[in-house]
Amino acid sequence: MPERALARSRQLVVNFELQDADGLADHINQRFSPVRIEPVRPADRFSMSGTYGQVAGIDFSRSRVQGEFRVFPKRLYDGVFFIFPTVGSLVFHQSRESFASSPTIAVAAEGMACRSMDFLFDTTFCGVVIDRPALAARMSALLGHPVVEKPIFQPSLDMASGGASALKSLVMCITSPEFGPQLNRASLTAERIRETLVDLVLETWPNSYSEILHRPPPMIAPQHVKLAVDFIHDHAHMLPSGTELAALSGVSLRALQAGFRRFAGTSIGAYQRQIRLERARADFLREPGASVEDIALRWGFTNAGRFSRYFKAAYGVFPTELIRRQR
Incomplete structure (x- = not known):
């Protein structure tokens, strides 16, 4: 029997120190999407430093920010931001409402719904960003079949919760000085960390699949x-009856x-x-x-x-709106 290849993920853990808006914008652009950064007051100056890590679709960081500024995405990012402040506050302004994090409140913010993000006062926080493909892949593995609807997370969570x-x-x-650098040399450990982070989010942060995940x-x-x-996944462009x-x-x-109906939870037609x-949504984001x-x-x-009506029902926006946001 041939040996099974070991799963390995590319990873990167680095310390960073940014002294101006251009440096922070470049840092965000490289991993997520282009942004515009504005100080809350024109004369304000700010800096940001900490430790940043990335493992195959998962980003995590421990950061300290001095100053106040706003971040405006030029293109929306298809992922979920989980933020845990220890000092200060971050506020996410989404399509219909805003959510403020604090030392007592953690926030889950949808990248595709984010209009802007405020860093208020001197802030210290840590966070995890998980892209939607990573969430969908792990959820499919946990449930034993492809997921049709994306997980929707409760926007805020009391830090007193376990x-x-x-x-x-x-x-x-x-992200500690003792552990973080080791991930750059430990592919197998990084893969386990990646799975642990995603599983812990799915199992402990209330979401639309929580009930299913806690069933037998x-x-x-x-x-x-x-x-x-x-066959449906491999030939999505075809329309077999x-x-x-x-x-x-x-x-x-x-x-x-x-x-x-029993194992996918929907009809054949609805699943197709x-x-x-x-696939259409992925093309809109790519083109x-x-x-x-x-x-x-x-x-x-x-x-x-x-x-367009089907798209709106599935994703909360019409295709034309998604295109406009991308542009």
Whole structure:
């Protein structure tokens, strides 16, 4: 039997010290997306220093900020920011409301909904940023089947709760002078840290999958459901009917329909539509100059108006709004 390759993740842990807006903007641009930074008062000056780490889709940091400023994203980032201040406050202004973090309140902020972020007073904090693909991949592994709906996290969490305290303690540990530098030389440890951070977030921070994750372990999906799911993912641009998928899977249509409802939690058609919407959304983020009609047709939606309504129901914004934000 051939040996199984060990999973290894590229990682980086560095200390940083930034003395002006340009340095901070460059730091954010390199990992997340382009931003504009403005001081709260025109004459204000600020600095930021600390330890920053990155492991395959996961970013973590321990930072100290002196001064007050605002950060405005020029392009939205598809990830979730989990922030734990020990001094001062960070305020996230999202599409419909704002959430303020403090030494007693941790915040989970959606990158795709963030309009601006305020650093108020001299602030010391630690944080974790997890991109959506990493969350989706881990959730799929935990549930045993691809997830259709993205996890939605409760926007704020009392630091007195065990989950918030444990997350903060873990980030403080891996960014410490004794432990952090070791991750640059320890690929296997970095991979375990990555999984631990994501699992701890999913299990302890209240989210739309919390109830499911705390149920008894799910049963393994039968082979015919896996075959159909794999075909849908590998050929998302095609539009096979339920009957055709059943034939490919070697079962009756009724058996496949029952399998999808039991193990995927939705109908065959709804599952196909969600996968095509996910591919369309990824294309909008990757190709901000593309038209709604072109992307819709690319993924089998012949009616652009109906496609826009489906998109709005799935992601909370119309495709035109997402394109406008990207530009």
